[in-house]
Amino acid sequence: VTAREFGRMQFQPDLCADVPIVALVGDPGERSDGRGDPGEQYEAFEDLLADEPMTGTVAADPASPALIAFTSGTTRDPKGVIHSHQTLSCETRQLLENYPPDRGRQLTA
Incomplete structure (x- = not known):
């Protein structure tokens, strides 16, 4: 957390x-x-x-869990939503397509 x-x-x-x-x-x-x-x-x-920043890359299964995002529980009890590496990769690609790097910095989690 x-x-x-x-x-x-x-x-x-x-x-x-x-x-x-x-x-x-x-x-x-x-x-x-x-x-x-x-x-x-x-x-x-x-x-x-x-x-220092990490150098290189780390192999990961695209379907394996990358992070757990916790919901606020607005409709019921709070819960953790598991996001895979593939999900994060797709989200990043969509952000880059809609908000190219020359338009300013973006942060997503």
């Missing part, structure tokens, strides 16, 4: 009980997932930006 004060943080411990933590990003002391010390495995967002 990378958003501060995400409205459904209380669900995270149950949803992710068996999922190992890879990295926590945010401000120290604000961790509210109930999974241990607030400083444990913490990485500041600024530190991530300071690292």
Whole structure:
């Protein structure tokens, strides 16, 4: 979870009980997932930006999960929507077709 004060943080411990933590990003002391010390495995967002960019590419199955986007639950309970690498690739292509790089920077998640 990378958003501060995400409205459904209380669900995270149950949803992710068996999922190992890879990295926590945010401000120290604000961790509210109930999974241990607030400083444990913490990485500041600024530190991530300071690292050198990755070089090369990593092979991935287009159908494999790339990210989970959590809905706000406006029509029912909040839920995670799994997006594949192929989905993200198609979205990126559509954005580039409609908003060429010379029109300014775009960000999508």
